[in-house]
Amino acid sequence: MIKVRNQVFHLGTRDTSYIFRVMESGHLEHLYYGRKVAEEGNMEAMFEKQTFIPGNCNGYSDDYKQLTLEDICLEMSSYGKGDIREPFVHVVHEDGSSTSDFLYDSHLVLQGKHELETMPSSYDEHGNAQQLKIVLKDKEYGLTLIIYYHVFEDCDVITRSATLTNDSNEPVQVKRLLSLQLDMEPEEYVFTTFRGAWAREMRKCETVLQPGKYVNASYTGTTSSRANNFVMLTKCGTTEDFGDCFGFHLIYSGNHYEMAEVSSFGKLRISTGINPDGFSWLLEPGETFETPEAAVAYSHLGCNGMSQHMHDFVRQHIVRGYWKEKERPVLLNSWEAAYFNINENKLLDLARAGKNAGIELFVMDDGWFGERNDDTSSLGDWQENAKKIPDGLDGFSERLKEMGLDFGIWVEPEMVNVKSHLYEEHPEWVLEIPKKPHSEGRNQRILDLTQEEVQEFIIETVSNILDSADISYVKWDMNRTFTDVFSKHLPKERQGEVVHRYYMGLYRCMKELTEKYPEVLFEGCAAGGNRFDLGILCYFPQIWASDDTDALCRSEMQTNYSYGYPMSVVSAHVSGCPNHQTLRRTPLETRFHVAAFGVCGYECNFSDMKKEELEAVKVQIALYKHWREVLQFGRFYRGESHSGLISSYQGALAQNRENERSWTCVSQDQKKAVGMKFQTLAIPNTMFATYKPKGLNPQFTYHFSNRNLKYNVKNFGDLVNTASPIHIKPDSIVHNLVAKFVKMDGETEDYVASGDQLMYAGVKLRQAFAGTGYNDQIRFYPDFASRMYFMEVEE
């Protein structure tokens, strides 16, 4: 609900309030963002009371001599009038000056969500969102800046975007125009960012803010695995379930910028938007530039509280179309099973084994087109290789259909190899600097999507592939970061626009293709999670989270993705052992338990798997299908915090805590839930553990049970001799025979308890093996062990 009284604006969601006002000078003073407060009164208590200029700060103007912009919370800042913190907007005017002064002109409140014109943005199909449009003008230079706020009451999210219009007769250079600025009172804050690299996306990095600036940004031409554009701010001491937490998203896939600055007076400024580094935009008279939309959520119920709001927002107001609320198929992907070495027979064998195990969709990854036998050639030549796929995509998809499988395909349409017909025919379509050496990435170059002709080519190419066979899924990959950024079709004064124009072009392609093929399930991918963001999710309902499929790494990564993203958008696969990225050996069941909390698929060589393993996979897939709706669309909660900064837990068993991860996913009606507990390394003589689910209904009564597993005797090595009547030599024929016919029972957990008992008191789990004390009810819990738990309301 948006309320405006005496030029005070109160943006209220269900549980939060965002308040600002127009000052007498015409600037916008930010007053408050946090827990919901009453609408009553004139809010004067929240105003900054300025009656003199401190020290050597600058007075704003002759009319407002007592006002300094340096030490006041503002909704929007520019250079040159006394605010020396990071500006929201920086324009170089025709006279060379960088000073701007945008003052309140008018406002408008509208019902409904108004989508952006040049980029994807959030939407509201029920028309409940409200818009506040604040018009600011710089009268000296004839520029109009409009800030758009949208209030999503139901999920406690507020979004912001801006436009700048050149109403003067002279062109200007826009050096920066951000999406969000949030100024806050002095407090001790932790700024959390999610950084990494290829195959190790989303490491959680926490910084206690000190005076100065901390920047999280990308300059890779993508959101980047180096620094995701979702960031968090928490008050010191905040945990997963208690304390103030703010989450910030940018609905954008290009170079982004998130900055936290603590001023000399202790006030905090958070800014998010397009990275100003390397960016500039020539704005001719009459033209408008539009920024991406930024979203912010707040909760006083810790990081889980904020995540719940963001999950709702992404699920309800970002992901759209046919797949929005539709259960995603269990797929088998050929990449880690065969890499480039594919052919129809091999793939059909793999698909058959998949079908027997319960797979629903078979995905042919890279290697099917042109002369693509490795990554040095053929991107751009999107015709199937007749030697590998003799009956064409159509014939191949027919074979799969006969087996009862859907067909999915890998493409990387934004790219071209120099070794390709496309490059030979259209060198002018490529982002590179003419006659200058190029810094290559994965032997490929980037097509110049700023050009309409290239956008048409991409739309046509993908359409041709999709029209040529019955294809129900597309993995849309993008495997390099930008270098030598230069469009041969833009003049020199517009080269700073290339990356942003690229994304405008890409979004156009994605929009047209997803509208043309609404039932095709598109999955985003960029060398794993190099472009994991809400811009992509406006078109593709899920994204491949990382090329690292190691269960241990994934347990951390998926935990960290969950701060900003619901699990229904995080694609996760069970892969082979040892793992191809880490060579780590983790149990097949743990690999499944971790992948099952994302959009679960498989990516390993079923054709070479032991019968016993395939049987296990079959059971997993059946179980996943049974619980799929809860896992894909339930409410996801993280267990204990893992941060030294947000958890002060110390003591002898602190190591245990660090070692564990626990998740709960609860159906929307709270009648069903699935939980998981995961351990990194076994610590001897630590046999007791409690599992505390979250998000249950305290009043409901649940049947709690665990996933009953059986274990291979060989897991106990020569300890088998402590139980065996005859001596068994490890790895001997007898040992293998015993292992084949005797399976050791795992523990059973079976209780009936109320939701409040389960959540607050927890379930004391059976004793784990602790270097001693084996019996048929112990929890077999070695390195990388995990358990899945189920909760169902007793009807």
Ligand code: GLA
């Ligand atoms: C990228 C993707 C992988 C795979 C390969 C194919 O690395 O992230 O999943 O598709 O490309 O070349």
